Amino acid sequence: xxxxxxxxxxxxxxxxxxxxxxxxxxxxxxxxxxxxxxxxxxxxxxxxxxxxxxxxxxxxxxxxxxxxxxxxxxxxxxxxxxxxxxxxxxxxxxxxxxxxxxxxxxxxxx
Amino acid sequence: xxxxxxxxxxxxxxxxxxxxxxxxxxxxxxxxxxxxxxxxxxxxxxxxxxxxxxxxxxxxxxxxxxxxxxxxxxxxxxxxxxxxxxxxxxxxxxxxxxxxxxxxxxxxxxxxxx
Numbered sequence: 001x002x003x004x005x006x007x008x009x010x011x012x013x014x015x016x017x018x019x020x021x022x023x024x025x026x027x028x029x030x031x032x033x034x035x036x037x038x039x040x041x042x043x044x045x046x047x048x049x050x051x052x053x054x055x056x057x058x059x060x061x062x063x064x065x066x067x068x069x070x071x072x073x074x075x076x077x078x079x080x081x082x083x084x085x086x087x088x089x090x091x092x093x094x095x096x097x098x099x100x101x102x103x104x105x106x107x108x109x110x
Numbered sequence: 111x112x113x114x115x116x117x118x119x120x121x122x123x124x125x126x127x128x129x130x131x132x133x134x135x136x137x138x139x140x141x142x143x144x145x146x147x148x149x150x151x152x153x154x155x156x157x158x159x160x161x162x163x164x165x166x167x168x169x170x171x172x173x174x175x176x177x178x179x180x181x182x183x184x185x186x187x188x189x190x191x192x193x194x195x196x197x198x199x200x201x202x203x204x205x206x207x208x209x210x211x212x213x214x215x216x217x218x219x220x221x222x223x224x
Contacts, residue, residue, distance in 0.1 A: 043153075
């Protein structure tokens with residue numbers, strides 16, 4: 001079952017621009033994670049933010065979490081063509097499984 | 111290099127012919143899990159294991175078996191594959207408890223059952 005809904009479903013930008021993706025979820029969580037997937041390849045873990053955290057940074061990535069609104073956002077600054085991929089949010093409540101969102105397809109054009 | 115290794119990467123098989131997809135991790139992770147990814151349905155968990163000899167069903171376990179005899183290995187077994195098991199499969203692993211910082215995924219196995 002999918003808990004998360006990403007918005008937008010697809011995003012097309014130019015290199016150098018910022019990309020923002022949003023994720024909404026339905027139930028309480030322990031943490032929320034963001035993953036990147038290049039076409040047909042494995043998922044790569046980008047960042048994990050715990051329910052008691054509000055913002056986290058990793059390189060060009062910035063993630064926010066608003067538990068009152070059950071939402072998160074992923075900001076990629078100064079996008080590069082190599083950032084072209086699908087991005088998924090995934091929530092974790094008990095330590096048993098990730099529940100993935102529907103994904104955002106990001107296209108970064110040179 | 112820390113990684114989760116799945117084999118094979120691609121597999122075409124016929125209905126009813128038993129097959130095993132292997133998964134191995136070299137990070138001493140306690141937790142391992144299998145997912146399948148289908149268009150329009152996203153990623154769904156098949157089975158997971160909290161440690162050696164401890165396995166449990168995920169959301170879509172029908173038609174699959176797993177075993178965890180060693181910490182590093184978590185094979186996925188399809189006893190009698192059917193066409194509706196055609197999918198992209200991923201194995202994932204992680205530390206449990208306070209060491210948990212996210213999951214490492216394998217590169218995937220694309221299975222076609224004809």
